Amino acid sequence: MTSPTPQLSPTDFYTLKDKNDSLLLAALNVAVLMKPYDGNHLELDDIIASDGQLKQLPPEWFTFGEIEKKAGVDLAPDMKVEGPEGYGSRGRRRDFITDESFSIDFTAQETRLRTMEAYYDLDRTDMIAEPGRFFAKKRRSSKIPEWSTLLIGYDGEPGKEIYPLWYYPKTSMEKKGKQSLSDSNVLTWPMTFTAKDDPTYESLFGFGIAGTGFTKEMAEAMGITLTGGSGQATKTVTLPAGTTGGTWTLTVDGKTTAPIPYNADGAAVTSALAAAQSTATAQGSAGGPFTLSDATNVSANGNALTGGDTAIAIN
Structure with missing residues (x-):
């Protein structure tokens, strides 16, 4: 028995064109x-x-x-x-x-x-x-x-x-x-x-x-599905030992947070990511280390931290 031809919904020219x-x-x-x-x-x-x-x-x-x-x-x-x-x-x-x-x-x-x-x-x-x-x-x-x-x-x-x-x-x-x-x-x-x-x-x-x-969004718009490898892995963000004050920023898949206090916990980091319109989440106690999920490309800036080194480790 022949399957019936699927009936496609009506659309318009600009939806078909889908410029980006x-x-x-x-x-x-x-x-x-x-x-x-x-x-x-x-x-x-x-x-x-x-x-x-x-x-x-x-x-x-x-x-x-x-x-x-x-x-x-x-x-x-x-x-x-x-x-x-x-x-x-x-x-x-x-x-x-x-x-x-x-x-x-x-x-x-x-x-x-x-x-x-x-x-x-x-x-x-x-x-x-x-x-x-x-x-x-x-x-x-x-x-x-x-x-x-x-x-x-x-x-x-x-x-x-x-x-x-x-x-x-x-x-x-x-x-x-x-x-x-x-x-x-x-x-x-x-x-x-x-x-x-x-x-x-x-x-x-x-x-x-x-x-x-x-970013994932850009890849999806291009028709590229990110699979496996570091694109699906979690990331660990570790502030430098000896940090006593200041702030730092986190960039996940091109979205950069506002300054995050040095003693923020995972929930606070997740809130900062959400405010930057990132879907990534963070888990960790005050001051970290933090485990990030739903993060592909991650970088951090610790130049505003005080009390020691400013290099933030990402693994």
């Missing part, structure tokens, strides 16, 4: 970081902690510093598709992806050694670096240098940061833009890198969104 301004992400700032490709890869836990805070990268990673504003950073995916066509058929009968690439285009402004090394492919073995002079020659090599590349954008505000991020395990220089020497511009380093397939990473690149501003 909170999902307009921007890269108000951006960091471009690289390291010479060595087959060792970053995973998400190497970049972002479970509470949404950025992590310090290993020492082999370097930054290009400030990127030229008018040029920005252009990310361009490209794909080529081919396939057989039949006589008398319109269009391809089957599609095959024959090539897939991704280019990263930016202009570095700061004259750093690692920037010059990437742009010119400098040979450090013959480099002269003495007081009053620096000189290096372009490397004579048939092999194009390869790099691992990480881009981290910045949106949001302090305490509610959102970091769109792109990780390319293997890239190489595709082309170099011209350098213009004039009395009205600084020396710039325009570069385009292309992502290359890396079998050990099993992907051309990875993309994600992180930060304390990446």
